[in-house]
Each structure stands twice: as C-alpha cells, then as structure tokens.
Amino acid sequence: MENISTRLLAKSQEAFIMAIELYNKPTIKYRVEGFSLFICNAWELMLKAHMINIFGPESIYYRDNPNRTLTLENCIQKVFTNNKDPLRLNLEKIIELRNTSTHFITEEYEMVYVPLFQSCVFNFNEKMMAFHSVDMTTLIPQNFLTLSTSMKALDESEIIAKYPEEIATKLLDAKNNLDELSEGNNAKFAIRIEHFHYITKKKEAATSFVGIDNLADAKVKIVKELKDPNNTHKYPAKLCINTIRERLSKENIVLIYNGNEVKFNSFHFQNFVKHFDLKGNEKFCYIHKQFSQPQYSYSQQAVDFIFDELKKDPKNILNNIKK
Structure with missing residues (x-):
C-alpha cells in the first residue's frame, strides 16, 4: 500500500x-x-x-x-x-x-x-x-x-x-x-x-491621489520612506521559530540547554530578541503600532541572523545568551 x-x-x-x-x-x-x-x-x-x-x-x-x-x-x-x-x-x-x-x-x-x-x-x-x-x-x-x-x-x-x-x-x-x-x-x-499612503511632490510617481483637509476627521501620518512590512518583515514570532527549527533539523544541528538536547522554542527566541535588541533594529523587526498593544514581525535577516548564531556554537549559545 x-x-x-x-x-x-x-x-x-x-x-x-x-x-x-x-x-x-x-x-x-x-x-x-x-x-x-x-x-x-x-x-x-x-x-x-x-x-x-x-x-x-x-x-x-x-x-x-x-x-x-x-x-x-x-x-x-x-x-x-x-x-x-x-x-x-x-x-x-x-x-x-x-x-x-x-x-x-x-x-x-x-x-x-x-x-x-x-x-x-x-x-x-x-x-x-x-x-x-x-x-x-x-x-x-x-x-x-x-x-x-x-x-x-x-x-x-x-x-x-x-x-x-x-x-x-x-x-x-x-x-x-x-x-x-x-x-x-x-x-x-x-x-x-496593509496599505499605506505617503506624500510626494512628484505627481507622476504616485499610484493614487488624495486631497488634504485640515478639518477632516481621518488623520494620516506623513512618512519619509515607504516600506511594506508584508514584504520586508513577514515573519511573526511563531513562524520565525518554526522556520529556524526546520533549518536546524535539515542541517542536523542539535541544540544544548542546561546539559540537555532541546528544540528551539519561544523562550530561546525571546532571549535572542532581548540580548541582541532585535526589536530596536528596524532591519530585523517591524513594530505594528496600529493595534491597542504593539505587535511585532521579523525579517528574513532576523531569521538568518539567529540561525547563523545558533550554528556557530549550538552546544553553548543558549546558555550563554540566557546568562
């Protein structure tokens, strides 16, 4: 069968x-x-x-x-x-x-x-x-x-x-x-x-047009550079963890924490985020501030960075970062 x-x-x-x-x-x-x-x-x-x-x-x-x-x-x-x-x-x-x-x-x-x-x-x-x-x-x-x-x-x-x-x-x-x-x-x-709007003086560079009224109820934030976080930072924390796990598995990399073999999990991920201040680096993390509580998504560079660090010293890095 x-x-x-x-x-x-x-x-x-x-x-x-x-x-x-x-x-x-x-x-x-x-x-x-x-x-x-x-x-x-x-x-x-x-x-x-x-x-x-x-x-x-x-x-x-x-x-x-x-x-x-x-x-x-x-x-x-x-x-x-x-x-x-x-x-x-x-x-x-x-x-x-x-x-x-x-x-x-x-x-x-x-x-x-x-x-x-x-x-x-x-x-x-x-x-x-x-x-x-x-x-x-x-x-x-x-x-x-x-x-x-x-x-x-x-x-x-x-x-x-x-x-x-x-x-x-x-x-x-x-x-x-x-x-x-x-x-x-x-x-x-x-x-x-998500859809974002920005102001430009080059009309020919715009994809759509809006009018500006100081008395309008709807407000917009003027930014200097347009970035789509769905392209640049498309990994929620859980997807980051799963992606890193898959890559570790493919390369047969075994992680050690407190003397035991472990799977890379949310606890280890958050330790990485805090130790390397990933949330403070726009290259690694995008903060979605439109919600009542900020939400975070991460870039491919963040995934690659964490994986590369784990690969360098899989037996000690989780303990070292925790300390």
Missing part, C-alpha cells in the same frame, strides 16, 4: 506546483479560481497519503461506501481535529471559495483572499515536511512561494457601483468576515496585506 501513498504524494506535489505557477503568471485572469482548485487538490492528496501511512489504506474510504474516497473536508476533520485551529479555518475558507467561485467570482476576490492563499502555501510546505519529510523548496525556490498580487486596496463604493447587488453584497460580506477572522487568528490563517 506504500505505492498508493507514494503516488498520491507525487500528484499532490504536482498539484501544488500547478497552483503556484498558475497564480504567479501575470497573463492568466482565472488565477484565483485556478489556485483554489489546485491547492485544495494538493491538500486532499497529501492528507490522504498521510492518513494511509498513519491509519491504514481503509481510512480514506467511506465506511458505508468502500468504493468512494473521503472529501477534503472529511480529511481535514480527521487530521486537524481542533476546529479552532487557524490552519483548519484557512483551508475551510478556501474550500468555500472553490465551491462557490464559479457563480460569484470577480477580479476583486484576489485582494480579499490572497492573505489566506499565502498562509495556505506556507502551511502546505510545513505539513509536507512534518508528515512526509518532503521539502517543497527543493522543487520550487523559496522566493517563488511568495505569491504575486495586486496591491490595490478594495474600494467598497467602487464594488457597489461596478457589480449587481447580489455579487457586490457577497464580495463585501466575504471581505468583512475574513477581516474579522484575521484579527483573531495568527499567520496560519492569513498573512495580512
């Missing part, structure tokens, strides 16, 4: 690559629908291969109909039993899109769903490694796992004017629902895209 699992896994990898390649092709307008179809297929095949390996070949079939295999929804429920898990919520929302996109799809769905798509890609890569010891970055370079997307903000008045009421309502309801879920979940559910 190993051959069935292996074949499912091979098809899963191919479906994942198809999803990425289709989405990142600028000439294809069907990419939101196409991505949702192929990424769901990739997850279904990968989870069924995992279930065969763990529970046996009969686990992917309905008990009352052994000729029919389980749906993706069934597989998710069996493997990810916590219905509050952000990864599971992410997949369920993408399945909803797949099931309804043929009726209501518009080009603006990309702006609504791409934060979920990006998380879904990273989640798939992580679970492929955890369940099957397959690193998708050996098939697709790491930088190509970042999806290309329009950075235009969704304009509600434009949506209402452009589409019939039924489609406009469904699109805006989906946006509001996903925004609310994103607030309450981590990067496993959605990697959010």
Whole structure:
C-alpha cells in the first residue's frame, strides 16, 4: 500500500506546483479560481497519503461506501481535529471559495483572499515536511512561494457601483468576515496585506491621489520612506521559530540547554530578541503600532541572523545568551 501513498504524494506535489505557477503568471485572469482548485487538490492528496501511512489504506474510504474516497473536508476533520485551529479555518475558507467561485467570482476576490492563499502555501510546505519529510523548496525556490498580487486596496463604493447587488453584497460580506477572522487568528490563517499612503511632490510617481483637509476627521501620518512590512518583515514570532527549527533539523544541528538536547522554542527566541535588541533594529523587526498593544514581525535577516548564531556554537549559545 506504500505505492498508493507514494503516488498520491507525487500528484499532490504536482498539484501544488500547478497552483503556484498558475497564480504567479501575470497573463492568466482565472488565477484565483485556478489556485483554489489546485491547492485544495494538493491538500486532499497529501492528507490522504498521510492518513494511509498513519491509519491504514481503509481510512480514506467511506465506511458505508468502500468504493468512494473521503472529501477534503472529511480529511481535514480527521487530521486537524481542533476546529479552532487557524490552519483548519484557512483551508475551510478556501474550500468555500472553490465551491462557490464559479457563480460569484470577480477580479476583486484576489485582494480579499490572497492573505489566506499565502498562509495556505506556507502551511502546505510545513505539513509536507512534518508528515512526509518532503521539502517543497527543493522543487520550487523559496522566493517563488511568495505569491504575486495586486496591491490595490478594495474600494467598497467602487464594488457597489461596478457589480449587481447580489455579487457586490457577497464580495463585501466575504471581505468583512475574513477581516474579522484575521484579527483573531495568527499567520496560519492569513498573512495580512496593509496599505499605506505617503506624500510626494512628484505627481507622476504616485499610484493614487488624495486631497488634504485640515478639518477632516481621518488623520494620516506623513512618512519619509515607504516600506511594506508584508514584504520586508513577514515573519511573526511563531513562524520565525518554526522556520529556524526546520533549518536546524535539515542541517542536523542539535541544540544544548542546561546539559540537555532541546528544540528551539519561544523562550530561546525571546532571549535572542532581548540580548541582541532585535526589536530596536528596524532591519530585523517591524513594530505594528496600529493595534491597542504593539505587535511585532521579523525579517528574513532576523531569521538568518539567529540561525547563523545558533550554528556557530549550538552546544553553548543558549546558555550563554540566557546568562
């Protein structure tokens, strides 16, 4: 039965690559629908291969109909039993899109769903490694796992004017629902895209225009340089820790703390942050001040820096930094 699992896994990898390649092709307008179809297929095949390996070949079939295999929804429920898990919520929302996109799809769905798509890609890569010891970055370079997307903000008045009421309502309801879920979940559910504005005297360099009124209720902060933290600092702390763990595992680096072998965890990460003052270095950390409590995200340089330091002295560095 190993051959069935292996074949499912091979098809899963191919479906994942198809999803990425289709989405990142600028000439294809069907990419939101196409991505949702192929990424769901990739997850279904990968989870069924995992279930065969763990529970046996009969686990992917309905008990009352052994000729029919389980749906993706069934597989998710069996493997990810916590219905509050952000990864599971992410997949369920993408399945909803797949099931309804043929009726209501518009080009603006990309702006609504791409934060979920990006998380879904990273989640798939992580679970492929955890369940099957397959690193998708050996098939697709790491930088190509970042999806290309329009950075235009969704304009509600434009949506209402452009589409019939039924489609406009469904699109805006989906946006509001996903925004609310994103607030309450981590990067496993959605990697959010924030929109920022800046003032320039070069009109030809602007992508959109605004008027300034000192009496307006809405306030903006004038900045000297535009940076998108979703590109420069896209790692929440948990994703930093998981990424560093994966790299340590790949290179068979064993960490020692208090004389014992340990996994790199949040405690060690926070010690690094404090010791090297990563939060005080814009190259390593971005502080999101728009929330009631500041939130922090980290750059690829931060991940590389911590990994390199661990690699230099894995037997002593965790103890030394704690001291």
